[in-house]
Amino acid sequence: MKPHIYIPAPIDSNRGSIIVSCPERLGIVATVTQFLYEHGANILNSDQFSSDPHEGFFFLRIEFCMENFAKRIDHLRQQFMPIAIRFQMTWRMTHLMERKKLAIFVSKEDHVLRELLWRWNIKELKADIVMVVSNHPDMEPIVTPLGIPYYHVPVTKETREKMADIHLELLEKHRADTLILARYMQIIPGKIIERFPNQIINIHHSFLPAFIGGKPYHQAFARGVKLIGATAHYVTENLDEGPIIEQDVSRVNHRYQVEDLKRVGRDLERIVLARAVQWHINDQIIVHDNKTIVFR
Amino acid sequence: MKPHIYIPAPIDSNRGSIIVSCPERLGIVATVTQFLYEHGANILNSDQFSSDPHEGFFFLRIEFCMENFAKRIDHLRQQFMPIAIRFQMTWRMTHLMERKKLAIFVSKEDHVLRELLWRWNIKELKADIVMVVSNHPDMEPIVTPLGIPYYHVPVTKETREKMADIHLELLEKHRADTLILARYMQIIPGKIIERFPNQIINIHHSFLPAFIGGKPYHQAFARGVKLIGATAHYVTENLDEGPIIEQDVSRVNHRYQVEDLKRVGRDLERIVLARAVQWHINDQIIVHDNKTIVFR
Amino acid sequence: MKPHIYIPAPIDSNRGSIIVSCPERLGIVATVTQFLYEHGANILNSDQFSSDPHEGFFFLRIEFCMENFAKRIDHLRQQFMPIAIRFQMTWRMTHLMERKKLAIFVSKEDHVLRELLWRWNIKELKADIVMVVSNHPDMEPIVTPLGIPYYHVPVTKETREKMADIHLELLEKHRADTLILARYMQIIPGKIIERFPNQIINIHHSFLPAFIGGKPYHQAFARGVKLIGATAHYVTENLDEGPIIEQDVSRVNHRYQVEDLKRVGRDLERIVLARAVQWHINDQIIVHDNKTIVFR
Amino acid sequence: MKPHIYIPAPIDSNRGSIIVSCPERLGIVATVTQFLYEHGANILNSDQFSSDPHEGFFFLRIEFCMENFAKRIDHLRQQFMPIAIRFQMTWRMTHLMERKKLAIFVSKEDHVLRELLWRWNIKELKADIVMVVSNHPDMEPIVTPLGIPYYHVPVTKETREKMADIHLELLEKHRADTLILARYMQIIPGKIIERFPNQIINIHHSFLPAFIGGKPYHQAFARGVKLIGATAHYVTENLDEGPIIEQDVSRVNHRYQVEDLKRVGRDLERIVLARAVQWHINDQIIVHDNKTIVFR
Missing domain, CATH: 3.30.70.260 (ACT domain)
Structure with missing residues (x-):
């Protein structure tokens, strides 16, 4: 519930x-x-x-x-x-008529992106999605038919800083004011974070602060937790330590292998990020002291 | 929310x-x-x-x-x-310093009563429990040691109206302003309801409006529901149809016999009634049009 | 959770x-x-x-x-x-390699259909979707691009029985063994129910047995419940009274208008039906005595 | 599940x-x-x-x-x-007729102890509570009237090892086979843990592995989490890292001060520990590889 x-x-x-x-x-x-x-x-x-x-x-x-x-x-x-x-x-x-302009960052996983596009499509998400950017070409076919520009910007650890300039250019071009990391799986360079303070929302696939960092479902499996979680938070310079906007959990048990945790987690990630984005575009969130006050 | x-x-x-x-x-x-x-x-x-x-x-x-x-x-x-x-x-x-004066009505089941007494004892429930009344003598030993008067008022279908006068006298004597039906299992006569509008809180052991009336756990078992519930509501003339204050549910499955549903239900009833009473004594509830607005 | x-x-x-x-x-x-x-x-x-x-x-x-x-x-x-x-x-x-053959019945609402198609597309739903049938043409553009036949079979109260023959023909043609009513909103005639005993799954947008029948979100709003629910069940001759497979609820409050209940309900309906379909195609359900035993 | x-x-x-x-x-x-x-x-x-x-x-x-x-x-x-x-x-x-013999360790907080005693009293907990031991005298009045021996064994950091011998003596005297740390708040010396492998159950007041160690509600407040949790686990040499038996969470928000988190947490701790103890005494748990398999 x-x-x-x-x-x-x-x-x-x-x-x-x-x-x-x-x-x-x-x-x-x-x-x-x-x-x-x-x-x-x-x-x-x-x-x-x-x-x-x-x-x-x-x-x-x-x-x-x-x-x-x-x-x-x-x-x-x-x-x-x-x-x-x-x-x-x-x-x-x-x-409130001035709609937020969202830029969605994705990688290869489609579930969170699809959820946002669907909610946008049925006008539940009252914002403009001005662009989708990805380090992979895979999501293009589900984005461009909706009339949303899709940019494939390959990123490696080495080119991250340089590519950030391209990202910033695109964001400026489309006048984006909010960045949604929809399982983007790449570190966001400081120059982007500085430019968009409390305007970048990430979905982390664990109940933070548990399982910070990479492969949280593997970590959860190894620890034998009885609930798995997802956390939407604003992105700050400290990875996975920004102000938490929303969290939720699902019950699992000893039968759940890592793949099962991922599957259950997908449903959590979709819902938790959708809520956080909704509150952000309704201007219902105040950030104070690395925490959020969500008026709802 | x-x-x-x-x-x-x-x-x-x-x-x-x-x-x-x-x-x-x-x-x-x-x-x-x-x-x-x-x-x-x-x-x-x-x-x-x-x-x-x-x-x-x-x-x-x-x-x-x-x-x-x-x-x-x-x-x-x-x-x-x-x-x-x-x-x-x-x-x-x-x-807000004027504490509400609660009269608790019980029958033979102790779990809801104990919960309220415990929360009152640790000062979580900031109200005075001015009396406990029951149609059975069973709960007396857990009430009087706490310095709370306990009244055993036997009630039958025939004597209900007459006993209501005794109830009203006791309520007046102790200046009670709120009645808590903690699994009292008896119908409250109209003259008491009229005297305490939106001041009588009942805990019904189902997710209302499902399973109105008697033996809701038996009804739930027969229907094969996958969740069971409890509902705290203000008492009106129409049994189980007063304004709902709070509800919650617990997951069950085909293995749960009626006794199991009762056991799980006990935990629900305790928590749901405790929340409703808390909001009532904090004066957080407005009743309008047979619904509640709970400001929290 | x-x-x-x-x-x-x-x-x-x-x-x-x-x-x-x-x-x-x-x-x-x-x-x-x-x-x-x-x-x-x-x-x-x-x-x-x-x-x-x-x-x-x-x-x-x-x-x-x-x-x-x-x-x-x-x-x-x-x-x-x-x-x-x-x-x-x-x-x-x-x-278990013999995959179930699903026929999905829809009306004008897309959320449950999209959810099933997505889970099928990423191979979470290990079954064949052999056809989608609707009394409206609206959903065709999201179905046929996936290579799934879409049939527009208009139905009125008067033509229901006659159209059932067309439905049965289509089901036979595609060798469907399971019917999913994904917010189909039409009564299923007895001849279809008899042909597919415990093989038709419906999603009802309330916590059954509360709010049986039409417009359950309006009923829930009018009653002032604090949780709304969804129920997946097998279809029997008695509308909304078949064996319950799965249920879940979401918390709401006095601020939720009917439209808000519908919005929250959409998320519930999607998840609850997806679970029920998953258990059905994994052959994890036994029906006995108008109840389900779900082995999971 | x-x-x-x-x-x-x-x-x-x-x-x-x-x-x-x-x-x-x-x-x-x-x-x-x-x-x-x-x-x-x-x-x-x-x-x-x-x-x-x-x-x-x-x-x-x-x-x-x-x-x-x-x-x-x-x-x-x-x-x-x-x-x-x-x-x-x-x-x-x-x-299964041989009932487990529980020794409960408490400190000054009564809520978890009361919960266990109540469930034992109504015969929901089918085990014998053979003793209660505490580093404080406070809980004695709620224990001895039930006919359960209460031992006040003061413990300091310096006397911990020595007192462990007294604990072991008492446990032997009463033939305890299971130790329940009901918010005992003291470190258990290795010699007791070795003597009772996978027989000591602790309730930790956080969603492990988040907020390991002291003052987890203060940690949770500082991090601004949107859910707080409780975890029941078997005690091993590594503090808060033993096999998890059960976990649950409750929703909180920015309005919850540390005292509020403690209050909500009390309800969680009671329920989570009660479930874990129930499964343990029913012999439903297997420990393997620092995880639990709970057959239920």
């Missing part, structure tokens, strides 16, 4: 969200909601979190709709500035 | 909550948070729900702390009145 | 299974294993179940490998006959 | 089990079942596992009943010897 993604009502041009992080202080919610009210916004959804009510950090996410929001967003951002300064806020105001 | 019980920071005399239901309209959140801010309240937690953003009902729960709240609560309630009238609110303001 | 399908080692021409149901009696296992041993079979897997050790029914499934099994199976069946008679067995001996 | 504890029919003096591990070879099952048949045993349950069908290890567990088994067991063991030698078996034949 699993928790599931809650998707709010249809995104239209009048919907926006504001996300705020700041030191805990009296009056934050009142000030922000008053600001929204004065500008005629109707609050659709609001969630907040205090890391510690007395001296901690405060996080707030409000979803709202407002007449002519698309035209007014720049003005609103300006108007909000004094509040942001007063409360020392890190903040962003988002127009 | 937050599947487990979240217990907020220690309840002290400055903590309160306000819960509001009203027709959807612009400015509700702004007005309530502004009100709280003007009275010096610090918002600790806030959750809201719109049954339909355009024409539906709106539900809001805010937890806050305020200097001298205990002394100021009556004044605050008065001050809030005009807002409540303006927005046609059904509302309550609660002093 | 979910239990998962255990798939045994690669099926080759030397692998077989024997499945036996008979009244409980001394010596069944010893006799059958002795028989297999004398014919040079190596037992790979064995599972058994007694509905009641004293006077009940006994079920046995043994998987084995044997040199030249393909050539010897007819002879073996003859040799086994006296044992079967002695113990009053209902039994079958299966050559 | 059968995720919950399956308890067979009432244990009586005629019930036994035989557990066998040996190199894979033709005829093992046939020979053992034939042996049992010839001695008039009725097989109630049988399970087997091949680590690799071609060159691996084979494991077999058969539960049976036999007239006058209690009187005949020694003779049977002698008779079985030639078979054991022929197949190079490691084996044991158990009289």
Whole structure:
């Protein structure tokens, strides 16, 4: 039994969200909601979190709709500035109609890619998939018929840094703002990570922090665990140690050979990554202190 | 969605909550948070729900702390009145230090009762258990040593109505505000239900609405289900049809005889009822339209 | 967390299974294993179940490998006959290389069909999909490119019986032995059910026996359940009352509108049906007394 | 796979089990079942596992009943010897009426101890609890009223080895055959581990191998995991690295402080350890190669 993604009502041009992080202080919610009210916004959804009510950090996410929001967003951002300064806020105001632009990185395994394409195709994933890039040509036939550009960029340990420049060029060309590593199986060079902070989502095929690194299903088999897991996380410089977005597990037993673990794991990877991507494109995640706050 | 019980920071005399239901309209959140801010309240937690953003009902729960709240609560309630009238609110303001007073009804099975007593004993359940009442004497030895009054009130189909008067007298004497049917197995007469609307919690040993009525484990066995469940719900006049608070399931298979289902079910019943009671005593539940909104 | 399908080692021409149901009696296992041993079979897997050790029914499934099994199976069946008679067995001996022949029935929803096709495509589903039939033309473009015949057979309440003849003709033509109703949404006439006893698998989008019949997600929404489910079962004359093969659930809450339940339900339906089909094609299921025994 | 504890029919003096591990070879099952048949045993349950069908290890567990088994067991063991030698078996034949004798080690936390005592009290745990030992006096009042001897043996890092002798003396005095570390929180010296190989069960409050060592809930909080776990395992010389018997997890989120993780964890620890102990006392576990085969 699993928790599931809650998707709010249809995104239209009048919907926006504001996300705020700041030191805990009296009056934050009142000030922000008053600001929204004065500008005629109707609050659709609001969630907040205090890391510690007395001296901690405060996080707030409000979803709202407002007449002519698309035209007014720049003005609103300006108007909000004094509040942001007063409360020392890190903040962003988002127009929810502006869809995220996803670049999917794959290798030879198709299951996670197919899952994302299917959810995108039936409009469950409300984002644009602007490109798929792979170090192998194999996935091309399931990508290009959908009208999505597919780039085959072979990568070796030696050419990794150089190829990163090609990746960056492609990402720029397609204006990608989110990278999905859909079982890409290659290390992402620092220059890409720096360029896309908290914008690269990886699916690791274990219950992190157990079985960091290569061949986690082999590791799980060797240890004799009774559950196997999958973890979606943002990519940071430290491999497999970035902020965890979502995890789930499946029960296995002594009868499961490595191939069986892989098979069961495929289903987990698909679902766990799909949830994480959904929350990311809905702008429901705040990263703080190498952890995620997921408002859902 | 937050599947487990979240217990907020220690309840002290400055903590309160306000819960509001009203027709959807612009400015509700702004007005309530502004009100709280003007009275010096610090918002600790806030959750809201719109049954339909355009024409539906709106539900809001805010937890806050305020200097001298205990002394100021009556004044605050008065001050809030005009807002409540303006927005046609059904509302309550609660002093979270005022612990709920639970009366537990049991029969001969001890598992759910023991679970509640244990959680109360280790102070996980922040409420007062003011009495335990049973149609059998069996549970007395595990209740009275804890300093909780135990009443043996035998009930038959014939004496049910009459015994309800005795029950009501005991409940009044101990000022109980919440009734927990911990596998009580007896029908609650209408006069008790009317006196305690949305204040009686029952644990039904099936995944409602499957297997309504008696012997649900026998029914589940006969149907050959692959999961069995338990359901905690508020008691209404219609048996097993009141608003559902919480449900959970456990996997079973063809090897499970009725006795096995009962055994597995015991663990479910304990956990599911404990969660529901926790949310109720934290004042996290709103009942609307025979459903529950659980803010957690 | 979910239990998962255990798939045994690669099926080759030397692998077989024997499945036996008979009244409980001394010596069944010893006799059958002795028989297999004398014919040079190596037992790979064995599972058994007694509905009641004293006077009940006994079920046995043994998987084995044997040199030249393909050539010897007819002879073996003859040799086994006296044992079967002695113990009053209902039994079958299966050559595991003989793949099941699946006919998939669909309507307009693609998710369950896609899931089955994907698992078949990556050879996780070791069966032949011999045809897809639908009362709508919509799914044709995802079926025919895979080389699978697609038949568009429009059905109305009035033409149901007549169309059943066309269905039966197609099933015969393609020698289908298993029918998968992948959200087909149409009632199957008795003449098809009689022709394929315990060979038609349906996915119902609720946790049966809750929400029998039409629009189960609407029913679940109206009742305010905290978990939604899906059920795979064999089809019998009584709609939604056939033997349950597999069930699973997902957690939801008050925020889930009907559309959200459908979305979450899609993931459940895909997984639950895939498991049931897997066990069916591995010949792991015995139906007895409107229940299933699934040996896994 | 059968995720919950399956308890067979009432244990009586005629019930036994035989557990066998040996190199894979033709005829093992046939020979053992034939042996049992010839001695008039009725097989109630049988399970087997091949680590690799071609060159691996084979494991077999058969539960049976036999007239006058209690009187005949020694003779049977002698008779079985030639078979054991022929197949190079490691084996044991158990009289299921001989209840295991459990010694429970606790510290200051009561939840796991209470769970075991309750299950023992309602006869779900069919074993004898022969003693409870603790490095603190706190749990005495909940143990001695049940008629179970309670020993307070203070242990420091310095006195650990010396105290182990006292522990061993007590264990011998009460003829304990199984040690349950119910949140004992102390390292078990090698001399005790050697004396009780695969007979000491520990509950570790994390999803091993994640968060090995001390304060796993603090570690889990720091890493920001979305699920927390508990693991029951046999104790070996390498702390937290012994064969895993059972694991389970619960969902948490950013709102869970360390205290919340502990609270949720308590429920997990209780259930996971209870399952492991149940399987151990039913003699359902084989340890091989630092992993467990759990026949259920």
